[in-house]
Amino acid sequence: MDELFTYLLQFGSLNQQQLDLIASKTTTLLLPKDAYFLEAGHVARHVGFLLEGVMRICYYNNKGDEITRNFVDEQHLVADLRGLEYSLPSPEYVQAVTDCRLLLFSKRDWDDLAHTIVGWSEMVHKMTAKHLREKLARISPMVAQDATTRYQEFIENYPRMANRIPLSYLASFLGITQSSLSRIRKNIR
Amino acid sequence: MDELFTYLLQFGSLNQQQLDLIASKTTTLLLPKDAYFLEAGHVARHVGFLLEGVMRICYYNNKGDEITRNFVDEQHLVADLRGLEYSLPSPEYVQAVTDCRLLLFSKRDWDDLAHTIVGWSEMVHKMTAKHLREKLARISPMVAQDATTRYQEFIENYPRMANRIPLSYLASFLGITQSSLSRIRKNIR
DNA sequence: GCCGTCATTTGCCATTTGGCAAAAAGCGCG
DNA sequence: CGCGCTTTTTGCCAAATGGCAAATGACGGC
Numbered sequence: 001m002d003e004l005f006t007y008l009l010q011f012g013s014l015n016q017q018q019l020d021l022i023a024s025k026t027t028t029l030l031l032p033k034d035a036y037f038l039e040a041g042h043v044a045r046h047v048g049f050l051l052e053g054v055m056r057i058c059y060y061n062n063k064g065d066e067i068t069r070n071f072v073d074e075q076h077l078v079a080d081l082r083g084l085e086y087s088l089p090s091p092e093y094v095q096a097v098t099d100c101r102l103l104l105f106s107k108r109d110w111d112d113l114a115h116t117i118v119g120w121s122e123m124v125h126k127m128t129a130k131h132l133r134e135k136l137a138r139i140s141p142m143v144a145q146d147a148t149t150r151y152q153e154f155i156e157n158y159p160r161m162a163n164r165i166p167l168s169y170l171a172s173f174l175g176i177t178q179s180s181l182s183r184i185r186k187n188i189r
Numbered sequence: 190m191d192e193l194f195t196y197l198l199q200f201g202s203l204n205q206q207q208l209d210l211i212a213s214k215t216t217t218l219l220l221p222k223d224a225y226f227l228e229a230g231h232v233a234r235h236v237g238f239l240l241e242g243v244m245r246i247c248y249y250n251n252k253g254d255e256i257t258r259n260f261v262d263e264q265h266l267v268a269d270l271r272g273l274e275y276s277l278p279s280p281e282y283v284q285a286v287t288d289c290r291l292l293l294f295s296k297r298d299w300d301d302l303a304h305t306i307v308g309w310s311e312m313v314h315k316m317t318a319k320h321l322r323e324k325l326a327r328i329s330p331m332v333a334q335d336a337t338t339r340y341q342e343f344i345e346n347y348p349r350m351a352n353r354i355p356l357s358y359l360a361s362f363l364g365i366t367q368s369s370l371s372r373i374r375k376n377i378r
Numbered sequence: 379g380c381c382g383t384c385a386t387t388t389g390c391c392a393t394t395t396g397g398c399a400a401a402a403a404g405c406g407c408g
Numbered sequence: 409c410g411c412g413c414t415t416t417t418t419g420c421c422a423a424a425t426g427g428c429a430a431a432t433g434a435c436g437g438c
Contacts, residue, residue: 146396166385166386167385167386167387168385168386178385178386178387179386179387179388181386182386182387182388183387183388185386185387186387186388
């Protein structure tokens, strides 16, 4: 629970009573490897906070290829924040890459916090913006880099993730085939 | 001015009095081609709304290459919203690609609107999120596509921009050399 | 320990893209 | 019209990456 508090306090201040209230709304969810947290086409009903494990966000392009668009690891929210705000179905799948342990809020409880905690919706907005900016900062430089550089920067920036992600997912995220990624690894050794 | 109102009303409702107040805070800025709206390392002091022209966001990578990270055209905000919110220097340049005409708010006036218009900061947060999501949606699929596809999707999605952007900027945005882009164009004809 | 299954590596060759430099095209200006 | 400047197109060859299939490796169940 402390991990969640530390995370939330980045976005505003909360007193003990407010923290207790937030804690009282959470349940724990154990998600086994490969299970979906959210499926494309469904409207999200929960907000998760990842305590242990790695998840990925993926979709299928018009050729039917499965594309991994992002990874999430510990101490981060797992949520379709846009879908929650506007009640839209998710365009993407959210899947457990390893066994995962999460704290879970129902959409209702999450929204209700806005009525009981002054500044909560402001905090959620800040989380959303930070979340989006981080994704953008991660992906944006990749377009201009070659595959080797993309791989090296990934393992530098996310060393704790790299060895928990199957090569095929990582290759897809980096925009190359798994053979190419395998060759790149060999060249680096 | 109507363009600005139309833009703002996407993010919340405003009555005539509020619109008049907003209008009263704007000035017009004419920015000639190649001039900078904001330079990397400087803290933004203005928020712009682009009425006419095309601008680009660019930076220099560690090899000294100039990289165009994004383009902005009419009916969009031109602002370092993160820099404005946290008073941080901009990591990137914002430059006029063509002669541009903008409506300009000073940072002070922009912030003051939060005190006089109920819901203004909420609207700004929504703008920020929409802005970030659009960028992400534009860039995110590019990593998994080949250069020809990236180019074709760009001209489909932004037909009004393509013919106003020099080939070198567009190539940089697409993550390829200008020779390659030139060849891709030839193959498509 | 062996087998089946899935993940990763490798080989071979085709295609794409980069790097560099020269040629051609576009454009403002006298 | 012709000149100088910038932008775009080409040619040539090297390097990176893809596509496909086979080989190898990892790992759990029996």
